[in-house]
Amino acid sequence: MAPASPLLSLPTVIDDLARVEDALRASVRTEDPFLTEVASHLIVAGGKRGRPAFAVGAAATARPTMEPVSQDVIMGAVSVELVHLGSLYHDDVMDDATTRRTVESVNARWGNLKAILAGDFLLARASEIAASLGTEVAGLLANTIGRLCQGQVLELQHTYNPLRTEEVYLASIEGKTASLFATACRIGALVAELPRDHVDALTVFGRSFGMAFQIVDDVLDVVATDEQLGKPAGHDLVEGVYTLPVLRTIAGPGGERLRDLLGRPLAPGELDEARGIVRSNGSVDAALDVARRYVDEANAALLVLGPSEAAGGLAGASEHLLSSVASIAAA
Numbered sequence: 001m002a003p004a005s006p007l008l009s010l011p012t013v014i015d016d017l018a019r020v021e022d023a024l025r026a027s028v029r030t031e032d033p034f035l036t037e038v039a040s041h042l043i044v045a046g047g048k049r050g051r052p053a054f055a056v057g058a059a060a061t062a063r064p065t066m067e068p069v070s071q072d073v074i075m076g077a078v079s080v081e082l083v084h085l086g087s088l089y090h091d092d093v094m095d096d097a098t099t100r101r102t103v104e105s106v107n108a109r110w111g112n113l114k115a116i117l118a119g120d121f122l123l124a125r126a127s128e129i130a131a132s133l134g135t136e137v138a139g140l141l142a143n144t145i146g147r148l149c150q151g152q153v154l155e156l157q158h159t160y161n162p163l164r165t166e167e168v169y170l171a172s173i174e175g176k177t178a179s180l181f182a183t184a185c186r187i188g189a190l191v192a193e194l195p196r197d198h199v200d201a202l203t204v205f206g207r208s209f210g211m212a213f214q215i216v217d218d219v220l221d222v223v224a225t226d227e228q229l230g231k232p233a234g235h236d237l238v239e240g241v242y243t244l245p246v247l248r249t250i251a252g253p254g255g256e257r258l259r260d261l262l263g264r265p266l267a268p269g270e271l272d273e274a275r276g277i278v279r280s281n282g283s284v285d286a287a288l289d290v291a292r293r294y295v296d297e298a299n300a301a302l303l304v305l306g307p308s309e310a311a312g313g314l315a316g317a318s319e320h321l322l323s324s325v326a327s328i329a330a331a
Contacts, residue, residue: 006316007057008048012066013313016074020052023078027125038110038118039125042085045101050317051084051184052077054209057317058188058202060310069192075129076187079141082126084180087148089119094156095239102230130187137187144183151175160240162250162262169244170211178210201304208298209318215291216325218243222278224328234271237262244290248283255281288325295322 007013021043028039055077059069091097092105093112099105107115123145130141154172158164185206189199220229221236222245236243242250242262249258258277261270278284295318305311 005048005050005053005320007053007310007313008050008317010066010309010313012060012068013053013056016056016069016077017049017053019068019071019074020049020056020077020081023074024081027078027082027129028122035118035121038106038114039121041103041106041109041118042088042101045103047101049081051080051180054181054184054206054314054317055080055188057310057314058185058206059192059194061189061198061202061305061308061314062192062194063310064308066309069188072133072191073188076133076137076191077184079126079129079133079137080180080184080187082122082129083141083145083148086119086122086126087180089115089122091152093119094152095235099231133187133191137190140183140186140190144179147175147179149175151177151179155241158242160263160265162242162259164242164247166244166247169242169247173211173214174207177214178207181210181213182207198305201301204301205298205314208294208301209314209321212291212294212298212318212321215244215287215294216321219245219284219287219291219325220328222246222275223284223325228328234275237271237274238266240265243287245278245283245287248286249278249281252281252283288322292322295319 008017024043025040028036028043030036030039056069056073059073059076060066088100089106092100093107093115096107097105098108105115106118110118127138127141127145131138151172151174154168155176158168158172182203183206185202186199189202194202218236221233221243224233226233232238237246240262246258246262249255250262254277258274261274261277266274298318299315302311302315
């Protein structure tokens with residue numbers, strides 16, 4: 001098991017994320033026990049809470065050493081995580097997923113209709129919490145939910161399209177992944193009342209980290225095992241979502257065979273062949289080079305903040321992102 005990210009290892013962040021966990025569970029309690037059970041299903045299943053950690057970390061850059069953040073920052077972190085969870089409920093319906101975070105998915109247990117409505121409920125609760133933190137936070141979160149949808153729609157428009165361009169791929173992941181990391185950092189900074197230039201710098205950090213995060217996740221889908229991922233490997237190829245390492249392979253020398261395999265659902269045995277082709281021609285390293293450029297962008301944005309324990313944790317999280325995939329990709 002890989003060591004925890006430096007940010008998630010900071011004692012004050014650990015304590016603040018425990019507060020986030022309590023507030024998350026409280027935020028979905030209703031008078032209807034069934035709705036409470038469905039809405040809290042993935043909360044109880046756990047998770048790294050990376051996005052709330054970024055909200056907490058961004059807020060904590062206000063001081064050289066870490067101190068517990070305000071309850072408003074905790075609730076801002078909760079609003080971001082509720083958006084993330086709501087999007088997972090909807091993603092699992094679209095993918096017809098049976099598991100999520102090693103437990104049965106909501107749609108598999110209770111059906112698509114209940115999963116969609118529960119996802120909507122989580123988004124509504126997120127919006128309600130954001131509204132309590134001020135109009136700027138509320139507008140920001142609403143805009144982010146829209147960008148998540150736009151990124152996902154853009155991806156759906158290009159499923160099973162081996163001619164999907166890198167430009168379209170990057171635009172899609174900026175919406176469906178990077179926007180929420182950027183918003184997590186921005187909400188933490190806004191609620192902590194940081195100077196505006198710090199707010200903007202942390203937003204750039206979150207966006208760039210999110211781009212690298214999705215590229216790394218896409219690389220892992222073609223190089224890692226089911227056990228390493230905790231979910232079926234090669235899922236994107238099966239679903240016709242052609243990511244950066246795949247697109248680089250198609251465009252590179254020897255990409256003809258991969259193009260022949262793609263553009264349609266893969267037949268039995270073809271998934272292993274397709275993953276093998278992607279792993280064999282250098283496109284994985286090329287994709288990780290792009291992720292490295294985004295990590296460098298992210299850490300450069302932090303320089304305006306000046307030194308602090310929290311800023312060091314955020315920078316460490318970026319470097320940890322790349323080191324966590326390097327050993328798997330090299331195997």
